[in-house]
Amino acid sequence: MRARPWRGTIIFAGAAVAVAAVTVVRYTAPSSDTPTSSAAVEGTHTVVGDAERVTYGTVQVSVTFTGDTITDVTTLQAPHAHARSIAINARATPLLAREAVTAGSARIDTVSGATYTSEGYRRSLQSALDQVD
Amino acid sequence: MGVPMSIDVRDAPGAGDAHDAVAAAFAVLHAADERFSRFRPDSEISRIGRGELEPAAASSDVRDVLAVAERARLSSGDAFRVVDPAGRLDTDGVVKGWAAQRAADLLLSAGVRSFCLNAGGDVVTAGEPEPGRPWQVAVRDPFDPRGHLAILSLRDGAVATSGTYERGAHVWDGRTGSRALDLVASTVVAPSLTDADVLATSVLVLGADGPQWAVEQGADLVITVDHAGAVRTAGGNAPRPG
Numbered sequence: 365m366r367a368r369p370w371r372g373t374i375i376f377a378g379a380a381v382a383v384a385a386v387t388v389v390r391y392t393a394p395s396s397d398t399p400t401s402s403a404a405v406e407g408t409h410t411v412v413g414d415a416e417r418v419t420y421g422t423v424q425v426s427v428t429f430t431g432d433t434i435t436d437v438t439t440l441q442a443p444h445a446h447a448r449s450i451a452i453n454a455r456a457t458p459l460l461a462r463e464a465v466t467a468g469s470a471r472i473d474t475v476s477g478a479t480y481t482s483e484g485y486r487r488s489l490q491s492a493l494d495q496v497d
Numbered sequence: 498m499g500v501p502m503s504i505d506v507r508d509a510p511g512a513g514d515a516h517d518a519v520a521a522a523f524a525v526l527h528a529a530d531e532r533f534s535r536f537r538p539d540s541e542i543s544r545i546g547r548g549e550l551e552p553a554a555a556s557s558d559v560r561d562v563l564a565v566a567e568r569a570r571l572s573s574g575d576a577f578r579v580v581d582p583a584g585r586l587d588t589d590g591v592v593k594g595w596a597a598q599r600a601a602d603l604l605l606s607a608g609v610r611s612f613c614l615n616a617g618g619d620v621v622t623a624g625e626p627e628p629g630r631p632w633q634v635a636v637r638d639p640f641d642p643r644g645h646l647a648i649l650s651l652r653d654g655a656v657a658t659s660g661t662y663e664r665g666a667h668v669w670d671g672r673t674g675s676r677a678l679d680l681v682a683s684t685v686v687a688p689s690l691t692d693a694d695v696l697a698t699s700v701l702v703l704g705a706d707g708p709q710w711a712v713e714q715g716a717d718l719v720i721t722v723d724h725a726g727a728v729r730t731a732g733g734n735a736p737r738p739g
């Protein structure tokens with residue numbers, strides 16, 4: 365029997381080498397007719413991984429859990445980070461979509477950045493996960 | 498490669514289908530990671546590097562990747578090369594985007610209509626995360642791991658970022674062998690991640706001439722940052738360079 369169409373959010377996270385894939389379920393929508401609603405938020409806690417020295421600086425990540433599942437991985441420190449950050453006027457930044465992003469719209473689904481393939485990143489991430497086991 | 502990856506699925510034929518499709522997508526990425534590893538002495542890439550295997554006799558995956566790399570080398574005027582200054586074969590700059598695009602194609606062919614795949618900072622999106630709004634892809638600030646340069650809105654497309662701010666000088670200029678580049682980061686938006694990935698790396702090497710060149714190669718949008726923090730763009734709604 366064909367499974368009914370499914371709509372909701374499932375985030376699968378993993379790494380090509382070190383970290384086992386984990387499934388994170390944020391919301392469940394039983395059918396496309398039902399408005400997406402967030403599941404009751406269980407306790408969230410954030411575990412900070414070790415600060416790992418790499419050739420070009422220090423790498424450190426934190427992992428946020430909601431219940432047992434990973435809901436976020438944040439880079440706290442990365443090589444070449446400067447105190448000064450670039451201020452970008454959102455209206456001056458060209459966007460791909462025809463419609464303009466409304467000023468102040470902070471919703472972000474994902475981040476594109478230079479590859480976090482350093483061994484230090486993996487070790488810091490693993491150290492955060494090891495604290496939970 | 499060893500990249501962290503996430504796949505965010507919003508609309509699929511069924512929840513079970515989503516799980517199966519994502520497992521297959523991860524398997525594609527794992528397989529590519531092993532096949533193209535420079536650190537496994539028995540990988541095809543290592544064997545080609547030692548002269549033990551002729552590229553023409555390699556697997557179709559390896560031949561595909563090398564063909565992509567050769568097209569990129571020709572169109573970039575040798576700026577993009579998979580042979581490093583020491584003469585070693587290093588396909589990392591093309592494999593990540595190539596493999597992630599194949600993983601995304603697998604999701605589409607499995608009927609997953611809406612997803613956002615992020616493989617080590619390279620992104621492929623399809624559909625809408627929620628009806629009526631596009632995916633919002635932030636571009637990381639090279640100087641602040643928690644800051645963003647811009648937020649890009651897209652439905653079906655790919656975003657690749659190349660930069661020296663995480664791993665230092667791992668990108669080289671194929672024309673000169675130099676690892677000293679004017680740019681610290683480049684981001685390219687294009688219909689395919691395979692193209693966006695090689696274009697982003699090429700732009701990083703080409704410097705000031707990169708963005709306009711990449712648009713001529715088919716990029717939808719290019720964003721670059723130099724050591725002083727100056728941001729330049731091409732494509733999208735950007736003003737044309739004067």
